[in-house]
Amino acid sequence: MAARLASLTLILLLAACGGSSSDATDSGLPVADSGAPDAPSADAAAPDAVIPDAGIPADAFIATGDHHQFVINTLDIPSSSAEANACGLNIDGDSQGRVDNALGQVISALAGSTGADPQPVMDAALADGTALHLLDVQADSLADDPTVALRPFLGDDSDANPSNNFSGSEMFTISASSPTDDLVPGAIGSGALDLGPGTMSVRIVVVSGTQPIQVPIIGVHVTGNITDTNITSGILAGAVTQDTIDNILIPSVTLSLQAVVASDCGGTYPNCCTDASNGQTIVSLFDDNNDCMVSQSEVANNNLVNSLLAPDVDLLDASGNYAPNSDGVNDSLSLGVCFTAVGAVFTLP
Secondary structure: OHHHHHHHHHHHHHHHHOOOOOOHHHHOOOOOOOOOOOOOOHHHOOOOOOEOOOOEOHHHOOOOOEEEEEEEEEEEOOOOHHHHHHOOEOOOOOOOOOOEOHHHHHHHHHHHHHOOOOHHHHHHHHHOOOOEEEEEEEEOOOOEEEEEEEEEEEEEEOOOOHHHOOOOOEEEEEOOOOOOOOOEEEEEEOOEEEEEEEEEEEEEOOOOOOOOEEEEEEEEEEEEEEOOOEEEEEEEEEEEEHHHHHHHHHHHHHHHHHHHHHHHEOOOOOOOEOOOOHHHHHHHHHOOOOOOOOOHHHHHOOHHHHHHOOOOEOOEOOOOOEOOOOOOOOOEEEEEEEEEEEEEEOOOO
């Protein structure tokens, strides 16, 4: 039971790595052009803020050049503290240069102590096309370019055949639910990406067999080695805000958990669920009033959930604008994963 409970907790936590799109304007993050007919093209759109890592004024940041397109084909969930450090970045820019990946550290600690492994859920979502993430990198050169724009999108498989999704030349469509204004700006030096901060939404399957959810990430930084055909040794790091946890993650997770309970349970307390089922584990973890159901408030008020999803970085000011380390209040939960990507083809909005 301990391993099953930990495994379900890991699945719950993984949702915080991936809805709806964030409002980049409200958060003070760079905003790409939406591609609307009466607006300037995305190529000419400048971010609304200075790019801190490169020190480039907002008005000077205009990405030009060819569009290089990719689809993420691996996302590695940290399984040890060392991997959590290796797959994280210093997203708040603190002077100590500390890696921020609180979620990765929690997941790796639980996985190490219980043997629960969340990676197969992520691998399956990639393999069956449930969680397709498309990347468009615009640059004059993939060797060296001080003004590079990465535009991330959620994707759909055009031919509904997942077996060829990672062939390197597969055609995709941008999902109707995908944000189109996410942007991660930065630079390329000696073939290495150094991008951020920006915004991105990810799609995560919370429980196997259920629909994925979308979760916006802020303070996104991306590193990795890029060529015309792939991105290797990639790190994608960022954070989810407390507001996202409360209003997107928890409600979406609750719906997924309720679907499992509805399938596995139906009797009366204390023997309301099929023995040793996922539903039984969920009820034992969240059902505070012994009604053999799980409510959103029970998930939101769960002590374990609150302790594991506690914010660890200060990325927003008191008004909710993106301003790392401005008010000394931790408002976001940091996360990081390692990834690779291969070539893809899709039409920009």
